[in-house]
Amino acid sequence: MMIRYERSGKLRQGWLVEEDREVRVIEADREPVQSAEPMRTGRRLSLDEIRLKAPCEPSKVVCIGLNYRDHAAEMGIELPKEPLMFLKPSTAVVGPGEPIVYPRLTGNLHYEGELAVVIKKEAKQVKASEAHDYILGFTCAIDVTARDLQMSDGQWTRAKGFDTFCPLGPAIATTLDYANARIVTRVNGEVRQDASTEQLIFPIPQLVEAVSAVMTLRPGDVILTGTPSGVGELKVGDEISVTIEGIGTLTTHVVGEE
Missing domain, CATH: 2.30.30 (SH3 type barrels.)
Known part of the structure; x- marks a missing residue:
């Protein structure tokens, strides 16, 4: 890896x-x-x-919302008909052990454990059948969200884009059974999310096709593939980890904004 x-x-x-x-x-x-x-x-x-x-330095992180059936159900939202995309800036990326900073602008910070796809070479208008040629590998991710700002803003840039809101790591697995990978998120050692990528609404090759139809992906860019059910709140002092079979465990913690 x-x-x-x-x-x-x-x-x-x-x-x-x-x-x-x-x-x-x-x-x-x-x-x-x-x-x-x-x-x-x-x-x-x-x-x-x-x-x-962080195992790569993306120029951008493209995130897919509501891509697990059980998560859409827990949020009370109808299943999307096509991938729902939003962006995190490169400045949101941190590596293993680098803390998530709890901003003063929010009072409701949430975690979302995810499988991340790392792009190998420039990708534009890639067909799903060719997606494997453009994937370097896979890593663990945490999509940190200011849930109150997400609800109040109506669009997600501010809620998802703070510095430190995209931990990645610990490594890039260049081979992975990504169609049936188990994702487990723990907060202070307690399991909060435990699911398989079998639940994905839009599989990874389709995501590469959909994203590259909109924007050119550069080497090192990342696609976050969505989160399963069990999302919840983080507080200052919490430790959070995401474990994905075949990759390892990404662990970090939450600190207050200075």
Whole structure:
């Protein structure tokens, strides 16, 4: 699995070997990586020597709303007839362990655990049947939402776009059974969401087609594929994690705005 990490104040890329708790260093001048088989240097590092960062640097994060049947039901909203898209800015992205900041502008902060798709190469008007050629891999994501602002604004830019509102990580899995992946979200160790991507209304190839019909996707861009039922509130001090089979666990916590 591919990672980005910080060591001695510099950002690097690597290949994570979890069973050995090691990182295999890959060529640093290939940013963003556009291959599922990056060139490796032969150097190895212990996980204790590095700090994990968000596994990619998207120019934009394209999010899909209401893409799980059970989540639409819990929100009391009719199933969409086509993918519902909204954007998070690149400044919303943070990596594993980097805190979610609870803004003073909201009093109702919510989590949404999601599977994220990472784009490999420029994608414009891609057909669903060709989508796999444009996908680098998959990672865990948390779509953080100021729920009160979402309801009051009527559109979602402010509610979804604060800095730190898009944790990503810990790594990019370049192979994944994404049609049947289990997603588990925990808050302070308690399971809040537990579902399978089998519940997706619009499958991932269709999402790549729909998004790329609207906007050009760049290498490293991310598509968040929607959240299952069980969304809920976060408070300052909470720890939240999202675990996806075949990827790992993304863990972070909530702090108050200074």
